[in-house]
Amino acid sequence: MLDSLDLRRVTLVGHDASGPDAIDFAASEPGWVGQLILLNTYYGHAPELRLPEMIRLLADPAFTPLADAMIGEAGQRLWLLVHTGRQWGMDPDDQGGVAFASIVPQFFGDDTQPDALAAIRAWTADLFPALERQDAQIAAGALVGLDLPVTLIFGAADHYLSPDLARHLSGLFRHADVHPVHDASHWPQWDQPSEVAKLIMQAAPPG
Numbered sequence: 001m002l003d004s005l006d007l008r009r010v011t012l013v014g015h016d017a018s019g020p021d022a023i024d025f026a027a028s029e030p031g032w033v034g035q036l037i038l039l040n041t042y043y044g045h046a047p048e049l050r051l052p053e054m055i056r057l058l059a060d061p062a063f064t065p066l067a068d069a070m071i072g073e074a075g076q077r078l079w080l081l082v083h084t085g086r087q088w089g090m091d092p093d094d095q096g097g098v099a100f101a102s103i104v105p106q107f108f109g110d111d112t113q114p115d116a117l118a119a120i121r122a123w124t125a126d127l128f129p130a131l132e133r134q135d136a137q138i139a140a141g142a143l144v145g146l147d148l149p150v151t152l153i154f155g156a157a158d159h160y161l162s163p164d165l166a167r168h169l170s171g172l173f174r175h176a177d178v179h180p181v182h183d184a185s186h187w188p189q190w191d192q193p194s195e196v197a198k199l200i201m202q203a204a205p206p207g
Contacts, residue, residue, distance in 0.1 A: 002032055009034035011204040015189065016041055016161070017123060020134060027142040035204050036150045039196070040161040040186050043143070043172065044134035048165040051127075054084045058124035071117060077107055088185045089157055098190040143172040150176040151203040153196055155184035 002010060012033050014022030019041025026033040042049055051059070057080075058067045070076040082092045085099050092099065109115035137143065150173045154166040163180040170176035179199050184191035 008032065011035040011037060011200075013037040013039070013200065014041055015039040016186070019043065020130065023143065024137070026146055026148065027137065030146065030148070033148060035148055036146075037200055037203055038150065038152050038166075038169070039188060040154050040158050040166075041169075042161055042165060043169060044138050045131050046165060046168045048162065048168045050160045050162070050165075052084050052087065052160050054080045055124060055127070058121065059127040061125070061128075064125075068121075071121070074108070081107060087159070090185070098187050138172055144174050146173060148175065149203070151199070152176060152178045153188060153199050154178070154180055155186055155188035155191060156180040156182050157185040161186065 002008075008031075010033060012022045012026060012035070014020075014036070016039075019038045020043050022036060022038065023043055026036055057063055058071070060067075070080060081099070081103065085092050085103075090097060090099055094100070104110075105113060106116040106120065150170070152166040152170055154161070154163045156163055163178065166178045166180070170178050181188040181192050181195055181199075184195075189196045
């Protein structure tokens with residue numbers, strides 16, 4: 001896609017599960033990426049990493065039959081989402097919030113798109129092996145070898161992928177800085193869009 005758009009040395013922004021993909025792409029294709037901006041993400045195992053309970057349930061192969069049964073029943077699936085949302089400080093009844101705009105359609109589909117349950121289950125099934133692969137990349141020096149600026153913008157109220165995790169991640173890179181966003185949880189770009197946009201523009205000015 002970058003080639004078709006004739007883009008070079010892009011600023012790559014990754015959030016949550018797309019953060020590891022952004023890091024891996026920058027490490028494997030350093031000529032394409034001039035800067036990384038990471039929002040409430042993770043990479044490898046870390047003492048500060050706390051995975052949401054629902055994600056751990058879906059990821060643990062020992063619980064696959066239970067997870068499949070719960071995800072397969074609409075009421076249980078909704079309960080899991082509501083519980084997880086509350087753990088992130090979200091109001092499950094806020095129809096103008098990120099849950100209704102983005103998360104619920106992934107788990108239930110809507111008038112414009114089918115659900116993404118197959119993709120969600122594939123990603124969670126590979127989560128623990130992916131963390132092992134990321135550990136290997138860290139041990140091989142792939143992250144510290146990146147000679148580019150890395151900006152970590154984390155919602156300060158996210159108790160799972162937290163600012164403490166951001167500070168841990170910053171130590172894995174050669175050039176990194178951390179910006180906690182107050183009054184924001186796992187989706188700082190939704191909770192505080194102006195502040196996050198300002199930080200991104202400061203980190204990656206146009207031109």
